[in-house]
Amino acid sequence: MILSLKPEVSIILPFRNAGETIRECMNSILAQSYPDWELIAIDDHSTDTSAEIIRGYSHEDSRIKCLNTPGVGIAEALNFGVEKANSGIIARMDSDDLMRSTRLEEQLKYLTQKPAVDLVSSEVLQISDMAEGKSIGYGLYVDWTNHLHSHREISDNRFVDSPFAHPSVVFRKTSFTRYGPYRKGEFPEDYEMWLRWLHRGAKMEKINKVLLEWRDSPNRLSRIAREYSKQAFQSVKAKYFSRWLNQHLKEDLSLSAWGTGKIARKQARLLSHFGIMPNRFYEVDPKKIGGFVDNAPIKSIREMGSPDSEFVVGLTGSRGAREKIVTFLENRGFARGVNYMLLA
Template identity: 45%
Template sequence: MHKPLVSIVMPCRNEEKFLPVCLDSIQRQTLRNWELIIVNDHSHDQSAKILENFLKIEKRGRVLHNPGNGLVSALNLGINHSQSEMIARMDADDIMEPQRLEMQVEHLQKNTYIELVSCQSQHFPKPIQKQRKGYQVYVDWTNQILTPEDHCINRFVDCPLAHSSVIFRKSLIQKFGGYQDGEFPEDFELWLRWMSHGIKMEKLPHTLLKWRDHPERTSRTDSRYQPVRFNEIKAKYVKLWIEKEAHLNKRKIVCWGAGKIARKLSKLLIKNEIRISAFIDLDPKKIGRSNTEIPILSIDQLPPPDKCFVFILVGSRGAREQIFSYLSDKGFMAGKDFMPLS
């Protein structure tokens, strides 16, 4: 039997409603040399029966039963049993477009310096509720993050990758460790950890995944995916990044934004022993005051780029782009002199 070119690792827990169409999308892949490792994570619906019937007609798949509990242990189990040097993530409620595996595997084969490749995703079904419309905004943002430079600069804003859209080299697991369990989003932590080691990630400008949104999805029901958990893990890796960037040793840290969201994030930065020298804000009512005893300055008081590094804590729609433009006009360079955190 030939070694598969790519191993699809797919945890499954009570996905009877969406599992058949997901499996069908995998079978429709134009790249045929794959294996599918499904980890049944204690399903108590008809998922096991659906998988049993699937394996009767599909010899490239196999089912493992998670001896642990939860997504992280299921993922690590599936990866440990994989035969390929490339790992494709998939969720049992999502849908692959037919060329997804072919295009992503080919990209990794042709670009050996890229260690992880993703693709653009389609958020579906069409959002109606306000909460789901907010998720559409997030998906639109991830679809704009394409190059390795884009991912590097925007890594602390939010998770820049749809988890079920990635294919990565298994050697990354061996070098830098796999998924970790804790009170944080496991995928965001993994991407930040790998990028802290200089790993290059890229996203193809093609929509190859339908990313299903529904009330029962884990990211909506598990406390590990609450905004505060994302901010806690990003603050940890911001601290690590600062320690590795020697050019920041003699520059003051300035945070742009003194609003409610910015204050919450800045408290986490301070908790991680990041020394903030000043805040920048446009609101004249805030200028001249202090935030946790740190002065709030106007944009006219912003030091030059050789004297400070700016973290952008403003994430409202359109504001981040305006701040990027302003700082660039003042001679600041993204990634070198400023980075967005929100």
């Protein structure tokens, strides 16, 4: 197949030691119903045969390129790939995942029909190499993120967790230039970029359809690298939530927090580093009510004021708690993004 001078979409695929999964991944790309693409595979210092395998594909198909990253790490590899892209549309892909056959066609069509949208994702299907019972957490996360479709849903839930599976996104190169590239640091490079883009006004949506099969495995980067630890997520979340709150908290609203468990207290400490200190904490556990969190009193949720008097930050992330908090607050007239937000 002859590569067009300017393909409609550039697939950016960073990889390192992906020999066990790369063929299946490559075959899913070759099976795309939309043919006008280029693949830029970025070798991040592999020591196995994965680069050799991809170069074998490139000898058969001129749309495929295999390059070596000039830096170290996924953020630098991704930025290098976007820099080398010949298209104005960038599709992310990972070496252990699978594209559904119409993925590129449907996401490109979506961006064409909605010029105001900067980034479009899709629902994903979890495929697991983990022992039975070890992928429950990922399964719950996939179910949660698959229910976020509109820009409003994505924006309102951005501080709960990352609203997208990274390899499911397609975005405009102009948006990448406008809102900024991936950053390298002690944080998940994708989540940091979503939070930064949303803070700067990017519009993001998700197609209500599974277009990617997302693999969970023991060696998944998000399981083993410190940049994807709970602490790393909480830190970057605190940074961008503090910026959001400084813009949206009305002067006449008092700041409250819901939750005093271990995770909630850690998140509260991180928020304090950015000058965000709740005046009070709410609890449902009678054993905790009457105590203090850093000199702020712990009160019963029955003592909560009206939406006109306080802004509530939900810090409790235990299973099922989020839904109960939302129900309680909205039954009292609180509105997400107006006088409450969830951080867990």
